[in-house]
Amino acid sequence: MSNENKKSENIKSCIILCGGQSRRMGQDKGSMIIQNKPMIKHLLSTLNNEINEAIIVLNNKERIDKYKQFIELEDYDYPITFVEDKIKNKGPLPGIMTGLEKIKSQYALILPCDSPFVTKKYINNIFSEINRDYQAIVPYHETENKLKTSEPLHSIYNKNIIPEIEDLIKQDSLHIKGLIEKIETKFVLIDNKKILKKEFRNLNRPTDI
Numbered sequence: 001m002s003n004e005n006k007k008s009e010n011i012k013s014c015i016i017l018c019g020g021q022s023r024r025m026g027q028d029k030g031s032m033i034i035q036n037k038p039m040i041k042h043l044l045s046t047l048n049n050e051i052n053e054a055i056i057v058l059n060n061k062e063r064i065d066k067y068k069q070f071i072e073l074e075d076y077d078y079p080i081t082f083v084e085d086k087i088k089n090k091g092p093l094p095g096i097m098t099g100l101e102k103i104k105s106q107y108a109l110i111l112p113c114d115s116p117f118v119t120k121k122y123i124n125n126i127f128s129e130i131n132r133d134y135q136a137i138v139p140y141h142e143t144e145n146k147l148k149t150s151e152p153l154h155s156i157y158n159k160n161i162i163p164e165i166e167d168l169i170k171q172d173s174l175h176i177k178g179l180i181e182k183i184e185t186k187f188v189l190i191d192n193k194k195i196l197k198k199e200f201r202n203l204n205r206p207t208d209i
Contacts, residue, residue, distance in 0.1 A: 012051040012127055013108040015099030016043065017092050017153065018067070019059040019085040030113035031066065038070055042116035044080070050123045051078050051109075055102045057095040059085045091174045092153060097165040100157065112153050114202045122199045126156060126188070134186040135161050139195055146187045151200050152176040 018030045018040065030040035040056075047054060054076075058064050064082045073080055083102055087094035096110055107130055111118060129137045137156040141149035153176070161183050168179060190197055 009106065011053065011103075011105035013053050013055065013103040013105040014047055014051045014123075015055045015057060015096065015103070015108045015110050016040065016113055017057050017095045017099070017110065018063070018113040019057055019088075019092070019095045028063070028066075031070065034116060039116055040067070040113045041071065041075075043111060043113065043118060044071065044076055046118055046120055047123065048077050050120055050127075053078055053104060054080045055099045055108070056080060056082050056113075057085050057099050058082060059088050087169060090169065091176075093165055093174050093176055093179065094169060096157060096176075097162055097169070100159040100162055100165075103159060106160075107156050107158050109156050110153055112202060115154065115200070117201050118154070118199050119196070122154075122195060125194055126154075129186065129188050130156060131186060133184065134158075135183040136180060136185040137188060138180055138185050139188045139190050139200075141190050141197070143189065147177055147180060150177065150180065150187065151190070152180055154200055 031038045033039075034042065044054070056067065058067060061084060064084060068082060071080065081102060083098055085095050086098045092112075099110070100108060109123065109126060126137060126139070131137075135158040139151045139154060140146040141151075161179070164179060164182055168174065188195065190200070
């Protein structure tokens, strides 16, 4: 293994997806004020001391400028890079691809900006599951139906799946669980002990707040 590959193995990367149109919420979710601060900042604070870089994927330059105004980079002990989604309004799959192209490591944890309940314990535990035999580490709820009850937007992916994502986008096959079926995936049970069910609660509608 080259020194560069060894170095990248020690980097923990996180890609935060903020490219959604938030139709159900009716406003930009990441910048929504929850408990006195924008929702995404709850997640960014949790990532302190747990990762080495964050890539925030947004769907246009206007939103990038907006997020740069309220995210104070000095509040976090890791560098944050803002990137524009390469393919707009096609769901999270292009956002994952955009983020994977920017990471310095081989793997990245994907998290949506509307998941303020993710804990440091979860981040640490999911990273500990990385195995070079697998291209994805995906938590799931029910053993009888791993794929159907999986949480693909709280998962880890290897950047070598970029060609697979590109092929799916060309076919306009945008379901992330379709990607999980095509790659080498390690499923990890959400057992409410090591991994808590509440980690995966997100805020989609005003009534969720």
